[in-house]
Amino acid sequence: MSDLGTIGEDKLIALITAQSPLRDNVLIGPGDDCAVLKNANRDDYTLLKTDSIIEGVHYLPSADPYWVGWKAAARVVSDFAAMAGTPDAIVIALSLKKETAVSYVTDLYRGIHACAEAYAFSVVGGETSCSSQNMLTVSGTGKCTTPITRSAAQAGHALYLTGKIGGSIQGKHLTFTPRVDEAQWLVKHTTLSAMMDLSDGLAKDLPRLAKLSNVGYDVDLATLPLNDGCSIKNGISDGEDYELLLACACELTPQQLIQWSEAFPEVQLTKIGHCTTGSRTELTGGWEHFTTDSDD
Amino acid sequence: MSDLGTIGEDKLIALITAQSPLRDNVLIGPGDDCAVLKNANRDDYTLLKTDSIIEGVHYLPSADPYWVGWKAAARVVSDFAAMAGTPDAIVIALSLKKETAVSYVTDLYRGIHACAEAYAFSVVGGETSCSSQNMLTVSGTGKCTTPITRSAAQAGHALYLTGKIGGSIQGKHLTFTPRVDEAQWLVKHTTLSAMMDLSDGLAKDLPRLAKLSNVGYDVDLATLPLNDGCSIKNGISDGEDYELLLACACELTPQQLIQWSEAFPEVQLTKIGHCTTGSRTELTGGWEHFTTDSDD
Numbered sequence: 001m002s003d004l005g006t007i008g009e010d011k012l013i014a015l016i017t018a019q020s021p022l023r024d025n026v027l028i029g030p031g032d033d034c035a036v037l038k039n040a041n042r043d044d045y046t047l048l049k050t051d052s053i054i055e056g057v058h059y060l061p062s063a064d065p066y067w068v069g070w071k072a073a074a075r076v077v078s079d080f081a082a083m084a085g086t087p088d089a090i091v092i093a094l095s096l097k098k099e100t101a102v103s104y105v106t107d108l109y110r111g112i113h114a115c116a117e118a119y120a121f122s123v124v125g126g127e128t129s130c131s132s133q134n135m136l137t138v139s140g141t142g143k144c145t146t147p148i149t150r151s152a153a154q155a156g157h158a159l160y161l162t163g164k165i166g167g168s169i170q171g172k173h174l175t176f177t178p179r180v181d182e183a184q185w186l187v188k189h190t191t192l193s194a195m196m197d198l199s200d201g202l203a204k205d206l207p208r209l210a211k212l213s214n215v216g217y218d219v220d221l222a223t224l225p226l227n228d229g230c231s232i233k234n235g236i237s238d239g240e241d242y243e244l245l246l247a248c249a250c251e252l253t254p255q256q257l258i259q260w261s262e263a264f265p266e267v268q269l270t271k272i273g274h275c276t277t278g279s280r281t282e283l284t285g286g287w288e289h290f291t292t293d294s295d296d
Numbered sequence: 297m298s299d300l301g302t303i304g305e306d307k308l309i310a311l312i313t314a315q316s317p318l319r320d321n322v323l324i325g326p327g328d329d330c331a332v333l334k335n336a337n338r339d340d341y342t343l344l345k346t347d348s349i350i351e352g353v354h355y356l357p358s359a360d361p362y363w364v365g366w367k368a369a370a371r372v373v374s375d376f377a378a379m380a381g382t383p384d385a386i387v388i389a390l391s392l393k394k395e396t397a398v399s400y401v402t403d404l405y406r407g408i409h410a411c412a413e414a415y416a417f418s419v420v421g422g423e424t425s426c427s428s429q430n431m432l433t434v435s436g437t438g439k440c441t442t443p444i445t446r447s448a449a450q451a452g453h454a455l456y457l458t459g460k461i462g463g464s465i466q467g468k469h470l471t472f473t474p475r476v477d478e479a480q481w482l483v484k485h486t487t488l489s490a491m492m493d494l495s496d497g498l499a500k501d502l503p504r505l506a507k508l509s510n511v512g513y514d515v516d517l518a519t520l521p522l523n524d525g526c527s528i529k530n531g532i533s534d535g536e537d538y539e540l541l542l543a544c545a546c547e548l549t550p551q552q553l554i555q556w557s558e559a560f561p562e563v564q565l566t567k568i569g570h571c572t573t574g575s576r577t578e579l580t581g582g583w584e585h586f587t588t589d590s591d592d
Contacts, residue, residue, distance in 0.1 A: 003394065003398060004392055005426075007398050023416065030421040048420060050387040050421070052423060052425055089331065091346040096300055101299050105311075109315070124318065124322055124331030130301075131429050137389045139435030
């Protein structure tokens with residue numbers, strides 16, 4: 001009898017989502033950054049997402065609780081951004097050891113509330129329970145007029161990254177900035193065809209987007225926008241970048257790139273390659289195993 | 297420095313919800329059975345809820361995983377029912393020990409999906425993570441045209457219960473039937489003013505409704521609809537009944553009661569008392585301490 005330690009997450013998810021009951025108002029079900037629900041008699045959509053962070057896995061016991069709270073909320077905001085949506089309201093299920101200091105919890109909430117103020121959403125409820133392991137599950141709704149999925153990139157579409165990648169363990173994995181405004185700009189000003197946020201690193205996430213879009217990719221590793229002190233290996237494998245990976249049907253014109261840099265002077269937008277036919281994947285720039293794990 | 301073990305859940309929740317950022321579209325924030333969000337340009341509402349169940353707290357390791365899954369989903373459905381709403385879509389955050397059998401997880405999902413079929417909602421995503429304690433957090437959206445809160449009962453309003461109470465530990469706490477159709481009937485056919493679902497037992501939950509409505513109550517314990525083999529103490533203290541407690545401005549007429557029993561022949565609707573002015577609470581029928589804990 002197989003257990004969760006041997007089957008692996010991807011197979012497990014395939015198993016349990018195969019039979020998901022989906023009603024007529026579901027535009028996008030399991031498998032993308034968020035679920036997307038049609039709204040009756042309206043031309044916009046409701047996004048729905050849940051996401052957990054666990055002490056010892058997603059943050060250390062010594063991490064500042066303010067930034068733990070920020071991270072828990074911002075991860076969900078980043079998923080809304082990845083659909084070209086905006087957050088609306090969240091609820092929080094907190095599981096905490098009973099010896100947790102009350103001040104730790106109020107600091108967690110200061111971080112959650114700071115994220116809510118920064119991204120203009122509400123914190124409308126939740127629940128707390130005592131458990132043997134500290135964990136925060138943030139769930140919420142977002143809004144979207146033109147949902148951008150992972151599955152509509154086509155051969156020839158150009159691939160871009162927002163910001164820089166690699167080295168998030170130095171602190172960015174807690175303090176990152178979800179790219180909500182950037183995604184809104186992209187959906188309005190470009191021929192954006194597919195998008196996702198980078199949570200597991202480009203080496204794992206790009207193949208996921210490519211697989212769902214049924215395309216290959218050709219990436220020039222020499223173009224990757226790396227954080228200071230990061231190797232290409234760090235850049236593609238460290239994970240938790242929370243930057244946007246996106247495909248555009250047409251390359252951005254010089255004028256569009258100038259407009260971008262005026263709108264977001266501190267966030268670069270970098271072309272890293274393009275989508276190809278079939279499952280062909282090519283990498284130039286010297287990295288041997290694109291899909292390497294960060295620990296090999 | 298106080299910790300969670302000493303401050304207690306009610307004080308903690310008061311502390312962390314006092315500063316909740318609430319935007320203009322929030323009709324009901326923290327503190328009721330669900331949050332209620334206004335929909336732009338429409339006269340209906342979106343409900344939002346999150347709820348966790350933890351192995352060893354809400355179910356035993358030996359419990360049938362099908363019913364554990366059912367319970368995790370049905371608790372959220374019951375909260376939607378308590379606002380006179382219906383479920384729309386849920387997402388599931390699963391935290392499981394890595395030695396958990398894959399068949400256990402697929403059985404959990406059979407129960408979740410059965411609940412989705414029974415109550416016509418979608419299961420649109422989620423995530424799984426490995427942890428040291430098994431836990432399911434179900435979050436989701438519901439729909440509602442006339443939200444019924446806990447806070448609008450007034451002195452003189454009659455108090456009713458659906459179904460029977462007590463003894464849920466015998467199995468009903470896993471296999472219960474959320475009262476969605478019953479709540480829809482009540483909001484349509486009666487002068488329903490306030491409602492909640494009974495999760496912690498009448499002795500704890502009625503004072504919560506009364507406090508939020510700023511009323512007292514007078515309950516005749518001799519009228520309580522008890523499950524077979526249950527004492528009054530069981531009835532008011534066992535908890536996990538998942539029945540509806542409701543207030544109506546006018547008592548139901550004999551004709552309304554007949555209509556109810558035709559619509560729901562297997563679910564009785566019992567008048568147990570009425571709301572009073574101020575915080576006056578009276579109990580007739582012989583029970584000494586209404587707010588007793590189940591373990592005293």
